[in-house]
Amino acid sequence: MSEELKKFEKTDRIVVKITYLVALFIFIGLIIWGVMSTINHWRYEYTNDAQVQEYINPILSRANGYVQEIKYKDHQQVQKGDTLVVLDRNEAMVQKQLAEAALSAAEAQLKVLQSNRNTANSSSSINQAQIDAAQAQLWQQQKEFERYKNLLENDAVTQQHFEDIQTKLKVAEANVESMKRTYKTSLSKTNDVSAQIEVAKATIAEKKAALNQIDLDLKYAVITAPTNGYMGKKNLQIGQLVQKGQTIGFIVDQNQGKWIVANFEETQIAEIHVGQEAEIKIDAYPNQRFHGTIESFSPATGSQFSLLPPDNATGNFVKITQRFPVRIQFKDDEKALVNLRAGMNAEVEIPKS
Template sequence: MNTTNINTNTNKTDRLISRITTIIAIIVVILLLIWGIKTLFHHFNYEETNDAQVDEYINPVVAKVTGYIQEIRYEENQEVKKGDTLVIIDNSEYAAQQQEAEASLLNAKAQVDILRTNVTTASQASKVNQSQIAAAKAKLVHQEQEYDRYKKLYDVESATKQQLERVEAALAVARSDYQTALDAYQASVARINDTRVQQEALEAEIKRREAVVTKNNLNVSYTIITAPYNGKMGRRTVQRGQLIQAGQVIAYIVDWESGKWVVANFKETQIRHMAIGETAHITIDAFPGQTFTGKIESLAGATGSRFSLLPPDNATGNFVKIAQRIPVRIRLNGKPEELKALAAGMNANVSVSKE
């Protein structure tokens, strides 16, 4: 009796386990079928690649002048805003050059003022000389008339030779005075012209010195290095008191204002259905479960291997046919604060519809 009951219970347990196993197997098969159908549907309707990375502009911050670093106002990986001061360079030398250039400019402007005064004075002197010419001309005309009169009197013996000689001498003096007045007027005009030429030359020199002042002002302003846009600083490679040269890279900054994009390297056999402006779906390995969207901005004009330092040459005899990759640039949609967490170099998976 007991043996029969045990066998009956065992059979019931086996049937229950078999039934549960069958149900589980059916559920697994159904799930696999759903996954397979979904995968096949996605494969036939989308081109996808996991050879993709997030990218953004990472630009160098370059010193424009040579000098010793006086102060550093940023730390590694610090978020900065456009206009924030990053580095201050000692500007003592550039400030002295600026003061010297400004003093030279003021001196040149003062000399121009003096020359303008000289032109005015010479113009007044020229007017005086013109008046003297008129007076000398009137005196000369009078003496010529006197000479003609005495010459006629002398010819009819109504005047003595001594009187004629005295009038003739007075005429010579009048002529000399008239020529002297003319020469003085010409000299005054020449002085005016010379002064004006000097003034023009000095005004040109003023423009040159103004350019020097502007340049020195720029050099002084260049001693304060600021963030060119909103972004995030990279590694800090300089120290206080360090001598840096003009053109030297002192830091790198990630540009947040220019947006972010993904460079997806699709196989050459995948890009025939792609077009600029088409929507792409992107997942980032660092943020599983979150999907981003973007639009195709451009397709590269050559395969990625052609942009390498040493592009392969298939004519060397070791040719192996390999599917080439075409870089596709996809601009990420979203506001800067929404994409802030995405960093350049992060791996991504990209899918683009074939339709």
Template sequence: MNEENKSSETANQGQKRRNTILTVLSFVFIAIGGIWILSLFFDFHRYETTNNAQVESYINSVTARVSGHIESIHFEANQFVHKGDTLVVLDDEEYRIKVKQAEADLAVAEGNLHSLEQNIITATSNEAASKNKLAGDRADLDKAEKDYQRFRNMYADSAVTRNQYDQVISKLESTKAYLKAGEKELLASGSMAKQSYTNLEAARATVARKKADLDNALLQLSYTRIIALADGYVGERTISVGELINANQVVATLVLNQKLWVTANFKETQIEKIKQGQEVTITIDALGDKEFKGKVSGFSPATGAKFSMVEPDNSTGNFVKITQRIPVKIDFEATAKELENVKPGMNVTVEIKK
């Protein structure tokens, strides 16, 4: 009986000891939880935080400016390329033929221009000759009029015969006729010279247009070589040799890593406490929660919903008030070397100290 009492007493003491330990542990866990909750409370008061944020970068779509079959491809997926590197070469035979046609049209236009320039020289010479001939005809007319006056007086005094007097009259009339013909010839040669100058201007305009056509043909030919317009990493390769490419079709996508930033979507109720230039702690999920420093550089002029493809219509009456998000741009304060493992699209957590 005594042994049973002792055993029961020992069991009761063990149970009390366990209960005491459990009680102490419970108080410890409650205290730790309370401290954690208080720390979160004070952190929330000192920081504005969101995990609705991603790394952003400029993405350049490389498009074809002319159509044609792909002759060769000079890049692979995820490859780094430099500005000016050739990415795709299109079959250019059709565009070379168009260049030759434009060159031939230009040669014809320049030939016509040279011919008109020669015509102007001829017309100018003819006009000058007509002026000189007209001056001679006027001198002949002046002499013929003087002879007529003299012979008329002599004929009145019977100093010359009728036949001689008639010859002087005939000479006067023929000289007048030659003068009128010379005036008309000068008018005609002047008109031809003016027309030649007009045609010359039209020919020069034609040459200028043909030169522009040639420049355009050469430009179209240059577009058969599609190049990278900036340094960056090529995305997925979705084209193959022999494929027909149409104008404005995307042949590659370049991710430009020269400039990275974070777009953090804060609640509209948080924006009041965020100012431009505030320091930011950026934690990147994919890099083992590695932290980077940044600064607030700008705010979106509208909420994210306003920029969505289908904006919600609250005028239908089925209205549920939802806290809106406002995108905030945050610039990294890190070198390109430090950001080499940071990729656009990575999820981040942002903390902004108030």
């Protein structure tokens, strides 16, 4: 039994020694980690509240219609100008034919009015000539009247003959007055037709604008990619009604690059500034390091841009450390960033100034 006890005691001593050694190594490791963390804390400002960002643009419909074709799939890469969705254009084509017919009718009406104005102008010219002739005849009758009046005073003509001449003078005067009124009437008709022509021209402009709007609707019935990028989830179905201004999908814009938005605590921003270098680690690629430059600071804390900003004046005040979004532009080339996606979590270290 003593030999067995000695074996157990020897084993226990070995286990205790191993335990001490493991604990010693763990303790030394913790000390080293603590020292390195303290050094890093002194040398760097660090945050793990950071994400990769890209511009995600909504694609809006600029026309009403039913979806006829869908040319893209979920997460498909597209180029600027690629057709994404085609709306049914049959109704718009019918409206275009009606608009073209209305425009033709308005243009024909304008030609009729212009012809009427030319006719009215001709009538006015004729009336003016008739006035001139009537005035000449009136002048002749006035001279005739004066001559016969003198003859009557000398008893050279009879009273009846003089009265005939006097009647002819009054007829000539009435004829001149009638011609003047006819001339004024023709001028009024010309002015009326000219006003109708202006209305017809405005109507033609309106019909042309309506036709141009229909042409735009036909053009907008083909919805294209506004930029190079990747499409998001497809939410449309063939036959679905799309309204003007409706969002039909989203595209992640490749042309404007990628960046990091790192949310630093307000106690950290005193040590960092625009233009400072930053080291970035993406959680999805822990063995790869990226580099960037601070591009800008948010003009306000993130909470101030929330839907309901906190109001400390309400009396329910609890002091909470605020965070400032800091935009960091990548310095790496596009090939190194090709696998990064918007929304990926990141960790950022910035040397203290």
